[in-house]
Amino acid sequence: MSAVGYELLRRKGGLTAFALAQPAQVRPVTKVMPGNGLLAIPAQVAPQSEDPLDHILFALKHEGVNLQILAQVLPAIPAAQMLAALKQTPNGQYIRVAAFLWEHFNGQRLEGRPEITVGYASVFDPARYITGPSRRDARWRVDFNGLGSLAYCATVERTPAIEAAIASDILGRANAFLKSLGPAMLDRALAWAYLHETEDSYAIEQETPSEDKARAFVQLLHQAHEGRRLSEDYLAELQSSTVTNPLDQAVQFRGEQNWLRGPGRGASGVTYVPPWPELVEPLMDAWMAFANDAPSQTDPIVAASIASFGFVFIHPFMDGNGRLSRFLFHKALCTSGKLAKGLLLPVSVAMKRNEADYLAALQAYSRQARERVKVTWIDEGEYQFEFRTDDAIFRYWDATACVEFGFRMAAQALDVELRQETVFLERYDQVMRRVNEKIDVRGNDLATLVVICLDNDGVISRKKRKRFADRVPEASFEVIEAAVRDVLDEADDEDTDSE
Structure with missing residues (x-):
């Protein structure tokens, strides 16, 4: 199946723009259909020639805005061809956007353009893209609403x-x-x-x-x-x-x-x-x-x-x-x-x-x-x-x-x-209140053991007990574990009741 739009421009022009996530291809479908890593295009909708400008206008209409590709391909479009297309449909949305971008990427004006008598056209469709502030160009009656400027612009599609x-x-x-x-x-x-x-x-x-x-x-x-x-x-x-x-x-x-x-x-x-x-x-x-x-x-x-x-x-x-x-x-x-x-x-x-x-x-x-x-x-x-x-x-x-x-x-x-950290701090406070009423352990040691026990679902391992054995009586480990398990059980009961 033949490539059209941006993909044809990329291949035919030998462009270095990035590969497309959904390249457009002519397929036996009755309407434009995205899916399966491509954009399926009916033959009657696709451009009937390989002329780059036809594919630029097709892509702007059906594929959205790809500034990487447009920046590389528009300078190759002759000014005379742009003007001829403009004179055919001077109020066309996509030819005006293309002309606006052509001037920027070529660094020159299209002289002799026809009069434009319609409202402003947005470069980025707000229904498809996250957009930036409106910056209107009165010459082409085009609104550049990208996330940035034509010197630096990212695009973000409105995915679900x-x-x-x-x-x-x-x-x-x-x-x-x-x-x-x-x-x-x-x-x-x-x-x-x-x-x-x-x-x-x-x-x-x-x-x-x-x-x-x-x-x-x-x-x-x-x-x-x-x-x-x-x-x-x-x-x-x-x-x-x-x-x-x-x-x-x-x-x-x-x-x-x-x-x-x-x-x-x-x-x-x-x-x-x-x-x-x-x-x-x-x-x-x-x-x-x-x-x-x-x-x-x-x-x-x-x-x-x-x-x-x-x-x-x-x-x-x-x-x-x-x-x-x-x-x-x-x-x-x-x-x-x-x-x-x-x-x-x-x-x-x-x-x-x-x-x-x-x-x-x-x-x-x-x-x-x-x-x-x-x-x-x-x-x-x-x-x-x-x-x-x-x-x-x-x-x-x-x-x-x-x-x-x-x-x-x-x-x-x-x-x-x-x-989670707030919940942890609340549980820590509850455990500390309970164990302080029952045992007398050095503050730093107690704080460390409570954190260890909370992180380990109410258990202080043998290795940890051995580490603190010279400062913490064995019975104190049991008190800390019991307090932590009680707090965790109460939290589980609250979660069950709220469901």
Whole structure:
């Protein structure tokens, strides 16, 4: 079956744009039908020629907006052909969008365009995509409503998972839950969240922060609520506060090529090559314009996911990009104003528990980008990089999978991590009240044993008893176990009654 639309443009033009999740193909169907990894197109609906402009207009109508492909194919369309198509249907929605984009990607105006007399056409269909603020172009009567700008724009489709997550109002529920706690419990829950968010963000990078670094990162998380706008100086300041090696602390965006390595040997061990150094500054300027304003212009978790993953894909520093990207997730939530000051969702804790899914979300983009770079091994730690693509793959990317992941982690941070820790603290308090009435054990030892017992379903192992035997009488272990089991049984009874 023949390819049409974006897939034909990609193949026929030898484009380096990423492979399509659902390439359009002519099939024996009676209507356009998505499914089974393709978009089935009736023969009578498909373009009747292989002319690129016909397939661009078809794709805009039936497949949505793929800026990666459009950025690479529109410059090849002659101005005369664009004008001829415009004169045939000057008020056509898709030819106007195509002409608007043609001018941007060619860096020139289409002179002699016909008069346009209809209302504005949106580049992104709000029924299909999460959209950004309206930016109207009076010349073409086109509304660019993307998540970013034509210098940097991610796309997010309204999948059922994303629609359900938006409707669930995670930040509203987080505010309500945390405010429902008493002041003392809230302080303890947040202290846990800030500390474990720090530890797990470093753990994802397979690092253990020193006490000073952990304290600095906790302080950094608190600063997310201060509203300071992102800039090169500010990001370099943030990077320096998270990196231990002073030789890797940055004062500006990188001016050299970096790469990510896996366990393989030579060139095969290079798993991702971020954009070339000359592209970093313009990309970061456009990324910062998005990251500073998007949290208040669209759903904050959508903005946070794009900002966080987009930062990693650009990789503007030689080190520290991963943990800084997770700070930027929090920064976006705080910038939105929809998470009360001082509150925090421990998203990195959830990500650490779901590292395979986190890696898959990253690789949905990074694997295809890596395929477009020829890497030649020179010597240990030295490589030559040949980019066999243009900047479109870094400027325009499909963030749908990353946003779905961001919503899942935000929900888990609230509904699992925070709630479970609060339940744990409440049970801890109940056990401590009961055992303090019956035994006299050194405070630190008692606290440690209660935590051990709660984590082990009411049992203190022989190994743990032996460790404390010189300070804790054997009978005290029994009292602690009994108290924990009683508290856990009561909790089970409450859960049963509530069902």
